[in-house]
Amino acid sequence: MSVLALRLAGPLQAWGSSARFARRTTETAPTKSGVIGLLAAALGRPRNADLSDLAALSFAVRIDQAGTRVRDFQTARHTDTGKAMPVSERFYLADAVFVAAVAGDDALVQDLHAAVRAPVHLPYLGRRSCPPQGPVDLEIVRAADDPAAVLREAPWQAAAWHQERHRSRPSVRLTLLAEAAPGDPHGTALRDQPLSFAPSHRRYALRTVVQTSVEVPNPRFQPGERHHATATGRRVPVPPPRHTPEAHLTQLPLHLPPDGH
Numbered sequence: 001m002s003v004l005a006l007r008l009a010g011p012l013q014a015w016g017s018s019a020r021f022a023r024r025t026t027e028t029a030p031t032k033s034g035v036i037g038l039l040a041a042a043l044g045r046p047r048n049a050d051l052s053d054l055a056a057l058s059f060a061v062r063i064d065q066a067g068t069r070v071r072d073f074q075t076a077r078h079t080d081t082g083k084a085m086p087v088s089e090r091f092y093l094a095d096a097v098f099v100a101a102v103a104g105d106d107a108l109v110q111d112l113h114a115a116v117r118a119p120v121h122l123p124y125l126g127r128r129s130c131p132p133q134g135p136v137d138l139e140i141v142r143a144a145d146d147p148a149a150v151l152r153e154a155p156w157q158a159a160a161w162h163q164e165r166h167r168s169r170p171s172v173r174l175t176l177l178a179e180a181a182p183g184d185p186h187g188t189a190l191r192d193q194p195l196s197f198a199p200s201h202r203r204y205a206l207r208t209v210v211q212t213s214v215e216v217p218n219p220r221f222q223p224g225e226r227h228h229a230t231a232t233g234r235r236v237p238v239p240p241p242r243h244t245p246e247a248h249l250t251q252l253p254l255h256l257p258p259d260g261h
Contacts, residue, residue: 001145002109005138006035006116007157009097013067013125014090017192017204022088026126028066029177032059033194033204034126035100038136039112040197044120048198055194058103060147060178062214065158067096092130097158099138101147113140148178148212156216163220170221173213180208187211 014026015034036054045051070092076085102112116123116137124130138157141150156163156172166172180187187208195203 001103001143002106003101003103003141003144003147003150004109004113004116005099005101005141005147005150005154006038006136007097007099007134007138008035008125008132008136009065009157009159010125010130010133012070012092012094012127012130013096013098014092014127014130016126017190022086024088024090024127026069026091026093028069028093029061029063029175030098030100030126031190031192032179032207033192035059035061035102036194037197038123038125039102039115041121042115042119042123043111044115048196051194051196053104053108056104057108058145058147058179059100060151060176061098061100062151062154063096063175063177064099064156065095065097065162067093070094090127092127095159095162097162099151099154099157101150101154103145103147103150106142109140113137148176151176151178152214154216156218160220163218166218167220167222169218170223171215171217173215176212176214177209178212180210184208184210 008030013030014024015029015031016025017027017031017033036051036057036059040049040051040054072090072092074088074090076088077083078085102109117135123132123136125132138154144150156174187210189206190209191204191206192209193205193207195205
């Protein structure tokens with residue numbers, strides 16, 4: 001068995017487990033169905049393909065940077081008939097960072113690791129309009145079968161400015177959401193176990209999620225430092241930087257035409 005850890009970060013994310021019709025909500029953390037969908041797309045599987053092997057993966061996620069919930073109000077008009085489409089509300093998580101982990105057979109996890117490094121279809125964070133800020137593959141841990149145990153040991157993946165804001169603290173406490181063991185009476189039921197992504201009949205089953213917490217070191221801890229100091233000696237809180245998702249893009253090589261012009 002192996003565990004694949006993924007860093008899910010981006011300007012916007014949206015992970016809905018009960019979103020329907022004109023109101024598209026988001027959970028506070030990535031759903032298993034959303035992450036399985038990302039992996040299936042990376043493998044290049046059609047939406048009506050068998051998901052049984054991916055659905056059988058054990059799943060856990062850690063909230064490294066909770067972000068802020070934002071609401072988008074959308075209007076649209078049908079291009080053929082000209083009629084107005086239903087007004088919809090869409091909710092997103094802005095400036096959030098998560099670490100998700102899946103555990104399964106070595107060969108399957110190895111295939112998933114290769115797929116997210118060279119995906120057939122580009123990954124998105126729960127909704128097509130939400131691209132990741134950078135590569136999602138974080139690490140692969142061999143001889144392991146518990147994704148929650150891997151997340152308890154993984155370094156804190158929050159943005160540098162967010163870690164800087166907490167530099168007076170040697171460690172931070174993060175929320176960990178993991179699948180309950182069979183027969184465990186604790187936890188919360190969530191309709192998030194994917195059975196089929198077929199557009200004509202998407203199906204999900206219930207799974208049970210248990211919430212715990214984990215204490216992880218803060219790599220930017222500085223004893224006695226609570227604020228940035230200005231040139232005049234006045235201390236001010238560290239502001240968040242502007243979004244720079246383009247900073248992770250790689251410029252394509254320039255190919256000149258054969259005639260040199």
